[in-house]
Amino acid sequence: MSPKTLYDKIWDAHVADESADGTCLLYIDRHLVHEVTSPQAFEGLRMSGRSVRAPDKTIAVPDHNVPTTLDRANAETMTEDSRIQVEALDTNAKEFGIHYYPVSDVRQGIVHIVGPEQGWTLPGMTVVCGDSHTATHGAFGALAHGIGTSEVEHVLATQTLIQKKSKNFKVEITGKLNPGVTAKDITMHIIGETGTAGGTGYVIEYCGEAIRDLSMEGRMTVCNMAIEGGARAGLIAPDEKTFAYCKGRPNAPTGAEWDKAQAWWETLFSDGDAHWDLELTIKAEDIAPSVTWGTSPEDVLPITALVPAPESFKGGKVDAAARSIEYMGLTAGQKLTDIEIDTVFIGSCTNGRIEDLRAAAAILKGKKVKDGMRAMVVPGSGLVRAQAEEEGLADIFKDAGFEWRMAGCSMCLAMNPDQLAEGERCASTSNRNFEGRQGYKGRTHLVSPGMAAAAAITGHLTDVRELM
Amino acid sequence: MEKFDKLSGIAAPMPLVNIDTDMIIPKVFLKTIKRSGLGVNLFDEMRFDREGNEIADFVLNKPAYREASVLVAGDNFGCGSSREHAPWAIADFGIRCVISTSFADIFYNNCFKNGILPIILPEDQRDALMKDAEKGANARIEVDLEAQTVTSSDGEVYAFEVDSFKKHCLMNGLDDIGLTMEKAAAIDTFEAQASADRPWV
Numbered sequence: 001m002s003p004k005t006l007y008d009k010i011w012d013a014h015v016a017d018e019s020a021d022g023t024c025l026l027y028i029d030r031h032l033v034h035e036v037t038s039p040q041a042f043e044g045l046r047m048s049g050r051s052v053r054a055p056d057k058t059i060a061v062p063d064h065n066v067p068t069t070l071d072r073a074n075a076e077t078m079t080e081d082s083r084i085q086v087e088a089l090d091t092n093a094k095e096f097g098i099h100y101y102p103v104s105d106v107r108q109g110i111v112h113i114v115g116p117e118q119g120w121t122l123p124g125m126t127v128v129c130g131d132s133h134t135a136t137h138g139a140f141g142a143l144a145h146g147i148g149t150s151e152v153e154h155v156l157a158t159q160t161l162i163q164k165k166s167k168n169f170k171v172e173i174t175g176k177l178n179p180g181v182t183a184k185d186i187t188m189h190i191i192g193e194t195g196t197a198g199g200t201g202y203v204i205e206y207c208g209e210a211i212r213d214l215s216m217e218g219r220m221t222v223c224n225m226a227i228e229g230g231a232r233a234g235l236i237a238p239d240e241k242t243f244a245y246c247k248g249r250p251n252a253p254t255g256a257e258w259d260k261a262q263a264w265w266e267t268l269f270s271d272g273d274a275h276w277d278l279e280l281t282i283k284a285e286d287i288a289p290s291v292t293w294g295t296s297p298e299d300v301l302p303i304t305a306l307v308p309a310p311e312s313f314k315g316g317k318v319d320a321a322a323r324s325i326e327y328m329g330l331t332a333g334q335k336l337t338d339i340e341i342d343t344v345f346i347g348s349c350t351n352g353r354i355e356d357l358r359a360a361a362a363i364l365k366g367k368k369v370k371d372g373m374r375a376m377v378v379p380g381s382g383l384v385r386a387q388a389e390e391e392g393l394a395d396i397f398k399d400a401g402f403e404w405r406m407a408g409c410s411m412c413l414a415m416n417p418d419q420l421a422e423g424e425r426c427a428s429t430s431n432r433n434f435e436g437r438q439g440y441k442g443r444t445h446l447v448s449p450g451m452a453a454a455a456a457i458t459g460h461l462t463d464v465r466e467l468m
Numbered sequence: 469m470e471k472f473d474k475l476s477g478i479a480a481p482m483p484l485v486n487i488d489t490d491m492i493i494p495k496v497f498l499k500t501i502k503r504s505g506l507g508v509n510l511f512d513e514m515r516f517d518r519e520g521n522e523i524a525d526f527v528l529n530k531p532a533y534r535e536a537s538v539l540v541a542g543d544n545f546g547c548g549s550s551r552e553h554a555p556w557a558i559a560d561f562g563i564r565c566v567i568s569t570s571f572a573d574i575f576y577n578n579c580f581k582n583g584i585l586p587i588i589l590p591e592d593q594r595d596a597l598m599k600d601a602e603k604g605a606n607a608r609i610e611v612d613l614e615a616q617t618v619t620s621s622d623g624e625v626y627a628f629e630v631d632s633f634k635k636h637c638l639m640n641g642l643d644d645i646g647l648t649m650e651k652a653a654a655i656d657t658f659e660a661q662a663s664a665d666r667p668w669v
């Protein structure tokens with residue numbers, strides 16, 4: 001047999017049909033659904049009299065629109081159009097008989113946190129969702145990517161996706177990370193190297209010692225932002241840590257079925273002599289705590305750097321950088337650590353898991369948020385929230401002056417009441433710093449949870465290593 | 469879906485790189501449960517000020533480009549979220565073709581499901597068409613999907629590549645769910661075998 005990459009192996013195990021021109025029907029093992037990108041798909045099914053082919057493999061949870069305030073059971077905390085979207089999901093889940101975690105369920109949360117937490121995401125699976133950050137699930141060695149609403153409808157109706165194979169891109173992070181450097185810094189650093197289009201046409205496999213050393217939470221953070229690098233998906237080969245995370249989850253196999261599953265999962269790695277279309281090697285020690293200065297995730301620099309001059313770029317990026325710097329209200333040559341912020345957001349599918357909350361709490365313990373600052377922690381799921389309360393993390397946040405919220409997407413994208421006002425500047429653990437992403441004319445600096453906590457204490461972007 | 473074969477229209481230049489889906493259709497407009505009517509909100513934050521007044525120097529607000537049906541865009545157009553609201557808004561506005569050096573993967577696929585042809589050209593050719601588009605309304609670009617060519621207003625012809633299956637669906641306005649359902653037997657066979665091999669799925 002010819003040597004294969006991990007992506008090749010998962011792909012080959014899921015091709016249900018292949019046309020002469022290489023167009024395939026890829027069978028989908030798990031279809032995750034949220035309220036924003038699905039109503040039109042369910043409506044399409046209704047209009048054509050079609051049903052959901054595999055309701056047992058379809059899991060829905062509302063997250064984008066849902067308020068994260070404690071009083072959210074009160075329907076009036078939602079705007080009319082948000083409520084209509086969430087109610088549409090309630091109705092569709094019921095009518096089509098799919099698995100559902102409504103807002104009132106403690107297991108509700110961000111779809112990419114709930115999927116793994118409930119054991120829906122397992123190694124070797126194909127996982128799709130009408131959401132670009134589906135890439136997150138690649139941390140399990142699952143082929144996971146975002147799709148559009150027409151494709152959501154296609155998967156609902158046929159449990160397959162029309163696909164052509166992508167190319168293989170290996171990103172190796174060798175050696176060990178320095179203290180204060182996290183999975184978030186790895187993934188931002190990679191995008192800084194490749195650019196936001198560098199992964200277009202590829203599936204990335206992340207490997208190397210620094211990746212192996214990450215927990216499952218950290219691996220999810222890395223894969224989450226594969227899409228920001230333009231890749232169709234990010235993958236990490238499953239190992240003992242993956243199996244340990246999955247074992248005992250509500251929807252993971254048990255007994256003899258588990259053994260059979262694990263035996264197959266253990267074959268899921270890239271063969272030593274597999275072919276790569278593209279390779280990139282980064283030394284872990286070269287990665288610093290990172291922060292974005294602009295309005296594209298590729299606008300990333302070590303916290304010790306200065307805001308760049310637009311002229312230091314090439315081509316169309318010169319104008320884009322000038323526009324970003326103006327939008328962000330910065331000056332070329334300014335020290336990143338001199339940038340004052342007024343808002344801190346810890347949460348999202350990038351950094352809303354328990355380990356992220358632990359990392360932030362470790363910096364905040366016994367400290368106070370700077371006066372006048374708005375700081376909030378939004379756990380990625382109701383279960384993360386419960387665990388953080390049990391571990392005493394919630395008290396650390398509250399004592400420091402953070403708001404302790406209910407689970408949801410919250411200020412990651414401001415489709416719910418949590419938004420930046422015009423001109424406000426946020427240190428955010430989310431994944432996108434696009435213009436207006438966190439609110440009209442809001443300004444976003446992407447950072448790791450520890451860096452967000454550090455900024456909350458000092459009131460400006462801060463090198464977390466100084467507070468460790 | 470509306471068929472696409474030939475298009476002759478005004479091309480609007482948008483040289484900015486990395487135009488993301490939040491710019492194409494800001495999230496406040498995603499709270500709809502319909503596919504239609506999003507054209508008025510296309511590029512909302514670039515097109516209108518906070519009071520809803522048009523921003524005069526935004527390209528699609530200029531008299532020459534209000535009827536544009538082609539966009540010539542900077543690199544990596546459509547990056548960001550999977551929201552199909554982006555192509556819905558573009559199509560609803562009346563734009564049926566976007567030309568760039570590269571597109572984000574999900575956006576690129578979404579275009580074909582909505583009667584929009586995204587065309588990838590090398591940088592120098594895209595730049596030439598950008599210059600052409602900058603001439604204004606009397607510079608019309610012609611797109612021929614069958615022949616896979618773009619013709620600039622001064623008669624320069626550029627060939628482009630497109631996946632044969634996607635081309636077939638777009639030219640005939642086909643519903644690909646219907647096409648896939650014709651292969652139900654293959655899916656049934658695969659599903660039976662997969663559930664024997666991987667019963668935990």
Ligand code: SF4
Binds near residue numbers: 064408409
């Ligand atoms: S947390 Fe942010 S990136 Fe993640 S699914 Fe929600 S909106 Fe998307």
